[in-house]
Amino acid sequence: MIGADAIIRAIEDEGSDIVFGYPGGAIMPVFDRLLDAKFKLILVRHEQGGALAADGYARATGKVGVCIATSGPGATNLVTGIANAYLDSVPMVCITGQVASPFMGTDAFQEVDIFGMCLGVVKHSFIARSADELYSLVREAFAIARSGRPGPVLIDLPKDISVREVQKPLLYESSRQLPSVESREDSLDLAEIMLRESFRPLIYVGGGVGISQSVGVFRQFVNTTRIPVVSTLKGLGTLETEHPLFLGMLGMHGLKAANYAVQNCDLLIVVGARFDDRATGKLQEFAPHAKVIHMDIDPAEIGKLRAPQVSLCGPLVHSLEALSMPLEKVDWLEQCLVWKEEHRWNYEAPGEGIYAPRLLQLCSRLVPRRTIVTADVGQHQMWVAQHFALNHPNDHLTSGGLGTMGFGLPAAIGAQLGDPDALVICVSGDGSIMMNIQELATLNRYKLPVKILLFDNQRLGMVRQWQELFFKERYSAVDLSDNPDFVAVAKSFGIDAFMIEDRREEIVGIDFLINHSGPCLLHVKIDPQANVWPLVPPGASNTQMMEDSRHVVSR
Amino acid sequence: MLFHAEVVAKNEEGALERILRVCRHRGFWAHTLHAITDPIENRLLVEMEGESDRSPLLLTRQLEKLCGVLEVTMGGKRREAAVVAGEHEARGCANQVRRAVYASGSHG
Numbered sequence: 006m007i008g009a010d011a012i013i014r015a016i017e018d019e020g021s022d023i024v025f026g027y028p029g030g031a032i033m034p035v036f037d038r039l040l041d042a043k044f045k046l047i048l049v050r051h052e053q054g055g056a057l058a059a060d061g062y063a064r065a066t067g068k069v070g071v072c073i074a075t076s077g078p079g080a081t082n083l084v085t086g087i088a089n090a091y092l093d094s095v096p097m098v099c100i101t102g103q104v105a106s107p108f109m110g111t112d113a114f115q116e117v118d119i120f121g122m123c124l125g126v127v128k129h130s131f132i133a134r135s136a137d138e139l140y141s142l143v144r145e146a147f148a149i150a151r152s153g154r155p156g157p158v159l160i161d162l163p164k165d166i167s168v169r170e171v172q173k174p175l176l177y178e179s180s181r182q183l184p185s186v187e188s189r190e191d192s193l194d195l196a197e198i199m200l201r202e203s204f205r206p207l208i209y210v211g212g213g214v215g216i217s218q219s220v221g222v223f224r225q226f227v228n229t230t231r232i233p234v235v236s237t238l239k240g241l242g243t244l245e246t247e248h249p250l251f252l253g254m255l256g257m258h259g260l261k262a263a264n265y266a267v268q269n270c271d272l273l274i275v276v277g278a279r280f281d282d283r284a285t286g287k288l289q290e291f292a293p294h295a296k297v298i299h300m301d302i303d304p305a306e307i308g309k310l311r312a313p314q315v316s317l318c319g320p321l322v323h324s325l326e327a328l329s330m331p332l333e334k335v336d337w338l339e340q341c342l343v344w345k346e347e348h349r350w351n352y353e354a355p356g357e358g359i360y361a362p363r364l365l366q367l368c369s370r371l372v373p374r375r376t377i378v379t380a381d382v383g384q385h386q387m388w389v390a391q392h393f394a395l396n397h398p399n400d401h402l403t404s405g406g407l408g409t410m411g412f413g414l415p416a417a418i419g420a421q422l423g424d425p426d427a428l429v430i431c432v433s434g435d436g437s438i439m440m441n442i443q444e445l446a447t448l449n450r451y452k453l454p455v456k457i458l459l460f461d462n463q464r465l466g467m468v469r470q471w472q473e474l475f476f477k478e479r480y481s482a483v484d485l486s487d488n489p490d491f492v493a494v495a496k497s498f499g500i501d502a503f504m505i506e507d508r509r510e511e512i513v514g515i516d517f518l519i520n521h522s523g524p525c526l527l528h529v530k531i532d533p534q535a536n537v538w539p540l541v542p543p544g545a546s547n548t549q550m551m552e553d554s555r556h557v558v559s560r
Numbered sequence: 561m562l563f564h565a566e567v568v569a570k571n572e573e574g575a576l577e578r579i580l581r582v583c584r585h586r587g588f589w590a591h592t593l594h595a596i597t598d599p600i601e602n603r604l605l606v607e608m609e610g611e612s613d614r615s616p617l618l619l620t621r622q623l624e625k626l627c628g629v630l631e632v633t634m635g636g637k638r639r640e641a642a643v644v645a646g647e648h649e650a651r652g653c654a655n656q657v658r659r660a661v662y663a664s665g666s667h668g
Binding site: 121124125128130131132134149303304307308309 | 577578581585617618622624
């Protein structure tokens with residue numbers, strides 16, 4: 006047995022069924038042994054696609070995603086995907102080939118210090134120095150990736166280590182103290198008093214509930230306390246979109262009802278969220294009347310941006326169960342529901358063209374319950390967040406922290422492989438799709454029935470919107486009117502495709518998208534002038550929501 | 561605001577880099593740095609002084625997040641470097657590194 010065999014065995018023993026990879030010189034010994042592995046190797050067409058597919062797989066399944074690449078450019082191509090996982094707390098193990106140990110530090114062919122480059126975007130990282138340690142090192146990487154607040158772990162593997170004979174038996178016993186924090190009883194007592202004494206409590210939920218697989222307990226907490234809920238982008242689906250206590254997403258592109266509730270609450274219960282600037286707007290004016298109870302697994306998030314009156318650091322399940330109690334805040338709840346009714350979406354838009362929010366809302370009403378929607382980054386990402394009804398956070402895969410254009414398609418590939426029975430829809434834009442369009446070849450190769458809903462405004466829409474609103478309509482580098490023919494592109498990859506541009510074609514398009522038997526692409530041409538509303542300008546308070554009178558989106 | 565930090569970490573590959581990177585990235589500027597290793601206990605001890613506009617608690621919590629970090633003491637009374645070094649030398653530590661890090665003038 007050589008080092009490469011030990012790596013394969015460790016991945017097998019972790020129960021992984023799929024890894025994503027792209028071969029090259031320094032990682033060839035591992036790819037040789039992958040031929041005999043018990044798990045499936047998915048060959049992507051770019052290492053970034055591999056990392057983002059592993060990310061999508063991990064988000065959809067709750068398992069650790071695995072990706073493998075070679076040294077040098079293979080490793081650097083992984084970096085965006087690793088950073089994406091780090092910013093969104095996704096468990097991943099990323100293995101990079103490295104030049105042989107004697108050549109490290111000599112600027113050898115395809116050598117980069119990927120260990121050094123990734124220090125700021127990994128939860129932890131290793132350079133393998135011995136074949137005998139490889140098995141336990143990989144197992145340790147998995148344990149670190151999934152423990153506490155999850156994240157990516159990098160293993161840099163010099164070629165000589167991967168071919169060296171393993172002399173010792175393959176044993177793993179973690180020597181690492183993984184942090185274990187429990188909320189203190191007196192903090193729970195104080196939180197309970199604050200809950201009882203508050204008049205206007207509000208729950209602000211983030212991605213942490215879904216990541217920690219605490220959705221059931223969270224919903225029980227909400228249904229018992231009857232406290233209304235607002236959500237971050239990554240928290241969407243934690244409470245079903247249609248739930249009467251759900252007020253919507255808060256923040257920059259949040260619903261007015263959600264932002265009004267935050268600004269008027271007197272107690273904010275923060276559950277697995279981190280006061281991200283897209284959620285809070287001007288931090289000093291965020292929830293100005295509220296005391297804060299902050300629940301999170303990561304002590305570093307407590308008080309990082311807003312000092313709570315009570316911190317409940319530890320597993321969310323423990324805190325949520327301890328604080329589940331019936332509360333009667335009827336007046337406040339009624340006020341929130343009035344805001345929700347007053348500011349619900351209006352899907353009527355002028356003209357004959359397709360109005361993306363309406364199409365998404367229609368689509369989400371017609372898809373089967375087990376549907377996973379992945380989003381790229383830009384205007385369409387916000388429209389998905391606003392208008393696509395969700396039943397679970399694992400059904401909505403979006404690049405929240407890093408905002409990685411090109412995330413949608415590879416993430417959909419990972420999600421479809423992780424959940425073959427789900428309907429997986431990738432919602433993308435004409436800017437984002439081009440970032441990883443080579444992965445259409447991966448869709449075709451593995452016949453993955455991913456559906457791509459491509460909104461095309463021939464612009465980098467979100468940047469164009471900001472230039473219109475905040476840069477005096479000086480449009481710089483946002484014109485994509487020379488886009489390729491996306492239908493022809495998809496067909497050239499062996500993927501069926503169809504274009505619509507008229508409102509009367511909406512149902513036909515959605516029917517094609519949902520019911521096509523294999524992978525397909527629906528190319529939807531939309532108005533280049535369409536913007537995402539409402540919008541809190543950068544640096545402004547969440548009460549300062551802009552709207553455009555040309556497109557009435559709320560009333 | 562001046563700060564003084566002592567960090568004890570497992571002496572793993574990249575441990576010192578991780579600690580210094582977190583300090584820089586989180587807005588803490590080291591003026592002096594003293595680091596020694598303890599091969600018997602497999603420990604790295606880092607002592608640093610510097611300045612920041614941010615709360616030392618932020619740095620403490622970010623350092624504690626690092627996988628190999630075992631203990632962070634912030635704002636404690638500064639011990640003479642020679643005393644710290646002596647303690648570790650008494651435990652058989654030979655790999656002593658001592659150097660000053662001069663902050664650039666631009667950070668204010």
